[in-house]
Amino acid sequence: MGSYEAAARLAANDPEYFWLQAARRVSWTKAPTRALDDSAAPLYRWFPDGELNTCFNAVDRHVLAGRGTRTAIIYDSPLADAKRRISYDELLDQVSRFAGVLATLGVGVGDRVVIYMPMIPEAVVAMLATARLGAVHSVVFGGFAPAELAARIDDASPTVIVTATCGIEPSRVIAYQPLVEEAIALSTHKPSATVVFERPQVPVAVGERTHDWHALMADAAPQACVPVQATDPLYILYTSGTTGKPKGVVRDNGGHAVAMAWSLGNVYDIGPDDVWWAASDVGWVVGHSYIVYSPLIVGATTVMFEGKPVGTPDAGAFWRMIDEYRINGLFCAPTAIRAIKKEDPDALLLADYDISSLRALFQAGERLDPDTYHWAVNHLQVPVIDNWWQTETGWAIASNMRGLEPMPVKPGSPTVPVPGFDVAVVDGEGNVVHAGVEGSIVIRLPMPPGTLPTLWGDDQRYIDSYLTTFPGYYTTGDGGMIDADGYVYVLGRTDDVINVAGHRLSTGSMEAVVASHPLVAECAVIGVQDQLKGQIPRAFVVLKSGALIEPEQLQREIVQSIRHEIGAVAALKEVVIVPGLPKTRSGKILRRTMRGIADGRPEAVPSTIEDIRVLEAIAPLLGGSGQG
Ligand code: COA
Numbered sequence: 001m002g003s004y005e006a007a008a009r010l011a012a013n014d015p016e017y018f019w020l021q022a023a024r025r026v027s028w029t030k031a032p033t034r035a036l037d038d039s040a041a042p043l044y045r046w047f048p049d050g051e052l053n054t055c056f057n058a059v060d061r062h063v064l065a066g067r068g069t070r071t072a073i074i075y076d077s078p079l080a081d082a083k084r085r086i087s088y089d090e091l092l093d094q095v096s097r098f099a100g101v102l103a104t105l106g107v108g109v110g111d112r113v114v115i116y117m118p119m120i121p122e123a124v125v126a127m128l129a130t131a132r133l134g135a136v137h138s139v140v141f142g143g144f145a146p147a148e149l150a151a152r153i154d155d156a157s158p159t160v161i162v163t164a165t166c167g168i169e170p171s172r173v174i175a176y177q178p179l180v181e182e183a184i185a186l187s188t189h190k191p192s193a194t195v196v197f198e199r200p201q202v203p204v205a206v207g208e209r210t211h212d213w214h215a216l217m218a219d220a221a222p223q224a225c226v227p228v229q230a231t232d233p234l235y236i237l238y239t240s241g242t243t244g245k246p247k248g249v250v251r252d253n254g255g256h257a258v259a260m261a262w263s264l265g266n267v268y269d270i271g272p273d274d275v276w277w278a279a280s281d282v283g284w285v286v287g288h289s290y291i292v293y294s295p296l297i298v299g300a301t302t303v304m305f306e307g308k309p310v311g312t313p314d315a316g317a318f319w320r321m322i323d324e325y326r327i328n329g330l331f332c333a334p335t336a337i338r339a340i341k342k343e344d345p346d347a348l349l350l351a352d353y354d355i356s357s358l359r360a361l362f363q364a365g366e367r368l369d370p371d372t373y374h375w376a377v378n379h380l381q382v383p384v385i386d387n388w389w390q391t392e393t394g395w396a397i398a399s400n401m402r403g404l405e406p407m408p409v410k411p412g413s414p415t416v417p418v419p420g421f422d423v424a425v426v427d428g429e430g431n432v433v434h435a436g437v438e439g440s441i442v443i444r445l446p447m448p449p450g451t452l453p454t455l456w457g458d459d460q461r462y463i464d465s466y467l468t469t470f471p472g473y474y475t476t477g478d479g480g481m482i483d484a485d486g487y488v489y490v491l492g493r494t495d496d497v498i499n500v501a502g503h504r505l506s507t508g509s510m511e512a513v514v515a516s517h518p519l520v521a522e523c524a525v526i527g528v529q530d531q532l533k534g535q536i537p538r539a540f541v542v543l544k545s546g547a548l549i550e551p552e553q554l555q556r557e558i559v560q561s562i563r564h565e566i567g568a569v570a571a572l573k574e575v576v577i578v579p580g581l582p583k584t585r586s587g588k589i590l591r592r593t594m595r596g597i598a599d600g601r602p603e604a605v606p607s608t609i610e611d612i613r614v615l616e617a618i619a620p621l622l623g624g625s626g627q628g
């Protein structure tokens with residue numbers, strides 16, 4: 001029996017033993033004597049009697065172990081023309097003082113801190129300082145507009161918001177303070193203070209409740225770590241669901257620390273002496289887990305890159321980074337590789353750099369298409385490892401376990417379930433299907449440590465959204481199959497969530513914005529294939545009778561309101577006026593059928609002749625740019 005099979009069996013048959021062993025990688029103020037608490041099933045808790053501080057695990061313990069001079073964070077920003085190395089000693093100083101700042105502003109155990117920041121080290125400092133106080137952070141991706149930020153402020157009711165004066169995109173500098181002010185004006189809950197980190201590009205504007213980060217830090221008293229229960233929340237991360245209201249995924253302290261400590265070595269084969277780069281953003285789950293917590297808990301060096309794979313300055317940016325920092329493992333979304341491939345199809349720029357330090361390329365966040373896989377393998381000459389997971393799980397559900405036991409790669413599959421995840425494919429009735437048969441991918445409960453215990457303040461929504469369709473299982477929302485060798489294939493979402501350039505978005509929230517246009521009678525937004533971004537949203541609208549507007553004008557207005565209400569990241573650029581939308585007898589729009597036709601696989605037929613006619617009329621408009 002190989003190491004993978006042994007670990008998977010042990011995690012399945014004796015989870016108490018398996019996870020208490022894994023928990024030894026974490027420093028506890030009170031070590032847990034139990035792993036799983038199933039007393040409130042189907043809501044599960046891990047390490048119910050453990051007590052720890054996550055920031056202590058990510059920072060202090062490395063300094064105490066004599067590794068303080070080791071580089072914790074390498075920051076490289078072609079957009080800000082800045083580079084910095086931050087040692088664990090320096091990180092401890094920054095984090096403990098910023099925790100002092102937050103404490104002075106009234107943040108205590110269990111209070112929330114919303115962090116709306118670009119990819120700068122201070123975002124990590126703010127996250128860790130919050131954790132240090134036993135408080136709960138909620139990082140909001142900088143590409144979201146004020147209305148989305150406001151929705152998160154209302155749900156999380158933070159004591160403090162931490163932001164910066166700007167984010168930087170290749171085409172523009174985005175002043176954040178006006179966005180935060182607009183969000184606070186929109187929200188019902190009003191935070192008591194905002195702390196703004198001034199960047200050289202935009203000066204800070206202080207006010208009655210708005211403070212300058214630098215000024216506060218100048219007289220801040222360092223704050224010690226506050227131990228919390230393992231089951232206490234560490235963070236809330238909002239993610240898109242089927243409806244417009246984002247879901248506040250909760251992460252606990254203990255289970256999360258254990259999963260983060262266990263996975264970096266076992267899944268990604270990265271240890272304390274390695275340099276690791278997750279080319280994501282702190283606003284996404286990949287950023288939380290693999291830019292911040294996992295590498296820092298392990299004591300490795302983590303790389304923060306504020307730039308794009310292409311155009312900052314060219315398609316050699318990633319190779320320059322690997323060369324310059326001797327990076328051992330790179331994790332990014334397939335979109336990033338597709339962007340590089342599009343600019344430099346023969347990877348000619350690789351010749352300018354030495355990427356021999358790289359041991360593997362990890363891909364996640366969206367489906368890794370075989371073309372991209374083969375291109376990366378051929379040019380980089382390292383294993384290219386697909387891993388599948390989601391905000392809710394916090395770490396990989398299925399992967400090739402590079403540290404535990406590397407396995408043969410099958411292009412199109414993220415390989416096998418990670419030990420602790422009992423993955424199955426079920427049909428519409430919840431029956432497990434045979435190998436090779438497509439269905440809904442589910443995970444048998446309980447899921448392992450590190451996965452969401454619930455949604456913020458809404459156990460019932462957690463149960464309704466994930467645990468009810470197939471009792472005994474967590475529904476991932478992804479469809480796919482498992483082959484005879486046990487390899488998992490993820491073929492796409494079964495709900496209205498779409499994945500645009502590795503960014504998870506809800507078509508439901510886009511539809512709400514499109515439908516609010518005064519001339520729109522009804523609409524549907526579906527994801528269509530796109531060669532660069534994987535999927536892009538396309539809006540189909542039926543105009544109110546008698547409405548007169550040029551299609552270009554309508555498109556401009558709708559695109560603008562999507563950017564204003566959701567954010568540029570929604571990337572909705574195409575609006576198509578159609579005579580009607582196909583519907584079921586009860587009047588529900590046949591989005592699945594529309595999606596199926598767009599993807600070249602019609603799944604259901606409309607029930608009326610009229611709808612067949614509608615569908616025929618709009619079918620040529622459904623296809624994505626990937627299909628010409
Ligand atoms: N703040 C403000 N705006 C942002 C933003 C941020 N943090 N991130 C993206 N945007 C804006 C972009 O400027 C762009 O605006 P535009 O329509 O005015 O040009 C829009 O949102 C869409 O952004 P994006 O989808 O990222 O497209 P892009 O053309 O800027 O870049 C890629 C394309 C493929 C290079 C880029 O999407 C990429 O690197 N993707 C990888 C995603 C990733 O790491 N995901 C995490 C999961 S692992």
Ligand code: AMP
Pocket residue numbers: 239284285363364365366367368386387388389390391392414476477478490491492493499502503504
């Ligand atoms: P997010 O919560 O933003 O991480 O998005 C999670 C969703 O992205 C999953 O439910 C999948 O639909 C998709 N996804 C993530 N990783 C992969 C992968 N390796 N293969 C296919 N789809 C993926």
